[in-house]
Amino acid sequence: MRVLQVCAEIFPLLKTGGLADVAGALPAALAQQGVDVRVLLPGFDAILADLTEVAEVATLSAPAGLQGRVAARLLYGRLASCAGVVAYVIDAPDFYHRQGGPYADAAQRPWGDNHRRFGLLGWVAAQLAQGLDSYWHPEVVHAHDWHAGLAPAYLRAAERALGRKLASSVYTVHNLAYQGLFPSGQFSDLALPEDFFGVHGLEFHGRVSFMKAGLYFADQITTVSPSYAREIQGGEQGCGLDGLLRDRRDQLHGILNGVDPAVWHPGHDKLLPARFNQGRFTGKAQCKADLQTQLGLAVDANLPLACVVSRLTSQKGLHLVTQVLPSWLERGGQFALLGSGDAELEAAFRALAQKHPQAVALHIGYDEAFAHRLIAGSDLIWVPSHYEPCGLTQLYGLAYGTLPVVRRVGGLADTVHDTRLETIDTDATGFVFDDFHPAALHHALNKALALWTRRSDWRRVQRRAMQQDHTWDGAAKRYLWVYRWAAGLTSSS
Template identity: 65%
Template structure:
């Protein structure tokens, strides 16, 4: 089956979060099941730089609004060798060749024409389903998150105009909180038929909603864990879309993200000072000592390290970690963090590290190589999120024998089994807590510290954690099942 994945970023070329990891890992997993998969991406500098053997498919002549500001626009086809996938890339320098990030400038201000930049992405996806490339057209469009939310909308409009089924569509929500909402007057710039405005279309509380459009018009909907699929149908986490999602419950699936074994595997990870596996953990001890030296922490094999790799936002519960830090250190933990986000939070973590450099180490920014070393060298990884669609760092922690301490929410609830006296020898893989508070987080780290003081029990839970099977093969099988239901 021919499948077109539509997304805004892809690992390892461009990454702002877990979406890129999924975009990079799912195509090879589907290809292993015999499917022909290509990706469609905006022509950001990093993507164009990684495109090999590029040829011009065609010049692009989108609706007038979408072409405003884009300048020259054309569709390229080639191979993203670093991501191991064939790709279409929209070469529109006026939209994508900018010095800031993919969605916002250097001051974290969203670009004012994002509705055009990502509207064009959706329009091209639908055009590919109509034969824009005469040599290849997809049977299924799989659109990821709000950036690609208009792909199913443009496809639906084309199918209505042509009175034929061109391709099936699947829309995956990676985080419902980021919806791609814009002023209503921008709808006129998109070239969509007038009837696509309104409650039964892309209108969302008087605004233009890319996420809303994808949720309304795609043939099938998915999100990235079964628990999150249930949570977003309720007001607390439905972000105003819970009513729509309840009406589409029969079309909504929760499919867990996986871990790309070619990237995250402690037995083969070239980014580590020493490799290890569940049968021989001597390399993990070396990773820990190396990490303590690198970060200026006291080198002590018996003192556990709790780490975080995250965006610094309240959604991720990082303000709870700040409140808990003094108690965490008092419990006997060292703390190491890699992340960036809210400026006040960055400053607060820096101040904490400056005050206690032998116990707390903080790096602001993102460094893929250091993320691997940090997770491998730590004993526990903290993920105290307010909400968490799937989460990937807890999966990396499981894989690397770094026990997750997580809140029971979303994908965290689906992937980590709590350690209790009656679960140590059966299912336990980490520590799970309920309440979204610093007090509950500290109680959870105290339980983790107590487990660490019992080496045999710690080893039992760690061994089971490392043997959990969160690869991409099962997810690919579930997506394949959806594709077969909707294919053109």
């Protein structure tokens, strides 16, 4: 089966969140299942710089609203840093060669023409389905998140014009809260049929929604965990789209993200000062001592070290952390954070670090190599999210024997099993709480500290956590089944 993955970022070249990790790992896992997979990406500088064996497929004759001053080209090649995956890259200098981030400028103001920049991405996907590359065309177009949300819409528009089916489409929601909303007046730039801007289409409370386009026009929909698939059909997590998602519940599938063991595995992670596995933990102890030294924390193996690797946003529940952290420190715990975001949260964590320099350390920003060392050297990783479609950091924690403390929501509920007296010998892999309240997180941390004092039981839970299979193999098989269903080749699981 020929599958085109359409996304805005890909690890390790460009990453703002978990979407990039999925885009970087899923193609190789699908290839192991016999899928002929290629990716379509915007021509951001880092992506163009990594493209090898480059050939020009076509000069793009896009609709006027999707054109820049310089004609865009579609390039073909392999991404050297992404296991040589075959890629189509849209070289559109006016749209993608900019200072700042992929979605916003250096001051975090969204680019005013994002609807055109990512409309072009969806339009090119549909062009490939129509045979833009005479040597290869997809049977399934798999679009990821709002940036690629128009791909199913352009595909449906082309099929209407031609009077025939071109390709099946699958749309994956990575985070429903980020919907790609634009003023209604910008719809005309997209060159879609006028009737596509309506309740049965892109219109969302008078605005254009790229996310709704994907949800409405795709043949099948996936999201990144079974629990999140259920949650987004309700009012609290549905972000106003819950009615549409309930209508499409028979086409909605929750597929857990995986972890790429080539990138995240303590037994051969070259970013660590020492390697380790579930049978030999001396390397983890060395990682902890090295991390404590690097961060200026008291070097003491007996002090439980907790970490957070996260964007600092309200979604991630980090205001709960600021409220329970003083109690954690009073009981001898240490804490380290890697992330950036909300200015008030950054200031709160800085104040705690200044007050407790030997117990609290911050790294504001993001550093992939340091993320590996931080997770490997910590004893616990906290993920107290208000909502969490899948979550990846708790999966990294499990892989590295760094026990997760999570709220029972979304993918966190699907991947971490609470440690209780009756579960310690069966399925315990971390610590789970329910209420989105500091007292609930505090109770979970009390359980963690109680287990910490029973080191043989702690080690038992660590080993079980590291034994969990969250590789991409199972997810790839599930995606292949969804592709086949979208294409009408199967009708049951």
